[in-house]
Amino acid sequence: MRQIYIQITVLMLVCLLFSLNETEVKSLAAEDSGAHNWQEYSTHVETVDVGTHEYTFWRNFIEHTGTCNISYKLKSVVYYCDVHDHTDAKIFHEETIHSEEHK
Ligand SMILES: [Zn+2]
Ligand SMILES: [Zn+2]
Incomplete structure (x- = not known):
């Protein structure tokens, strides 16, 4: 049970990091144009x-x-x-x- 909880937390963190990267890329692209x-x-x-x-x-x-x-x-x-x-x-x-x- 504890193991599953940790895995979910890691998954959420990965999603969060991914979404952050995406916005960073978007704003950089905006700066360029x-x-x-x-x-x-x-x-x-x-x-x-x-x-x-x-x-x-x-x-x-x-x-x-x-x-x-x-x-x-x-x-x-x-x-x-x-x-x-x-x-x-x-x-x-x-x-x-x-x-x-x-x-
Ligand atoms: Zn007053
Ligand atoms: Zn603008």
């Missing part, structure tokens, strides 16, 4: 909550503590290169948003 022509294919903006932090403010001469939610506005862009018919994606951090107004 000229420069990329990356063009924006689609963009997607989303807001992701990243956590909270506390801040202090004064009201009626008393110091208060408030909680503020922080979120990141992220833009993901998919690029398409028609020279080699492949895609690439990048994520941009557009801005950090604080739910509360504070200094």
